[in-house]
Amino acid sequence: MKILVVDDDPGIRELVRITLQDAGYGVVAAADAIAALMLLDAEQPDLAIVDVMMPGMDGFALTKELKSFRDIPVLLLTAKGALEDKERGFRAGSDDYVVKPFEPKELLFRVEAILRRYRKDEEARIQAGPLEIDRQSYEVTCGSRTLLLPLKEFELLAILASRPNVVFEREMLLERVWGLDYEGDDRTLSVHIKRIRDRLEGLTDQVEIVTVRGVGYKLEVRP
Structure with a gap:
């Protein structure tokens, strides 16, 4: 953008x-x-x-x-x-x-x-390496395999995948996914990121969620 x-x-x-x-x-x-x-x-x-x-x-x-x-x-x-x-x-x-x-x-x-x-209709689909994320059907596909994620995990993955290799701050992710009024701690974010990582491991080795210590996370796409 x-x-x-x-x-x-x-x-x-x-x-x-x-x-x-x-x-x-x-x-x-x-x-x-x-x-x-x-x-x-x-x-x-x-x-x-x-x-x-x-x-x-x-x-x-x-x-x-x-x-x-x-x-x-x-x-x-x-x-x-x-x-x-x-x-x-x-x-x-x-x-x-x-x-x-x-x-x-x-x-x-x-x-x-x-x-x-x-957002235009074509932007409802996000491509990040072999992953295709459909914001309308809430499906994540990789080749012939389809992954259905819980809503918060899907939203997190979609945000990270919208700008591959760009670091998103932890606080920003919490506010965008859980809302401005969220009063919990950021361990919730860590738990959700771990779950997404576990799910992606079974799909592809070209995409990885990387922790940037002291800042946040980025979705790294490798050839």
């Missing part, structure tokens, strides 16, 4: 870029609306994060342009929290709205929620 970040504040652009790249997204950045529009054909972003208050064309006008170009989902960033500004954003076609200053994790959650809503 590639995300376009448009903000005239270089500090905000860098913060958003680092946050997104650490989560495994590709990022292309622009300092104003005109520069952003010039990038569209070449970069084909899957989502745009747009600052409202920019010189020249503001974020509301840019949102309309993006929507008319390719119906790109848009998340607006603004220092304003007034109801009328939110209304203007949604009327312009934005998909969500985050007020500065924001927590990087909140930005990620909102990005992920938007992308889930916009």
Whole structure:
């Protein structure tokens, strides 16, 4: 997934870029609306994060342009929290709205929620080496063999497989699979990861869930 970040504040652009790249997204950045529009054909972003208050064309006008170009989902960033500004954003076609200053994790959650809503039919199937994961039937296939996992294990495997060889933090996995309000400890995650590993061992030696000590896990795919 590639995300376009448009903000005239270089500090905000860098913060958003680092946050997104650490989560495994590709990022292309622009300092104003005109520069952003010039990038569209070449970069084909899957989502745009747009600052409202920019010189020249503001974020509301840019949102309309993006929507008319390719119906790109848009998340607006603004220092304003007034109801009328939110209304203007949604009327312009934005998909969500985050007020500065924001927590990087909140930005990620909102990005992920938007992308889930916009997921194309072909993206419901994830390929990771010999594994094919079907998010609609909740089946994992490897060659002629089919694996049916409990829901939490399936969700974990699907997240890891969505970006092979990218490290996912333990806390992020807990929040995405068990929810923001989860109050248990992270041993639950360790137990589920072990169960998935045990199941994969019988399917293929090309895919392995690797522990990155002190950080989290990644799904490693080998030729």
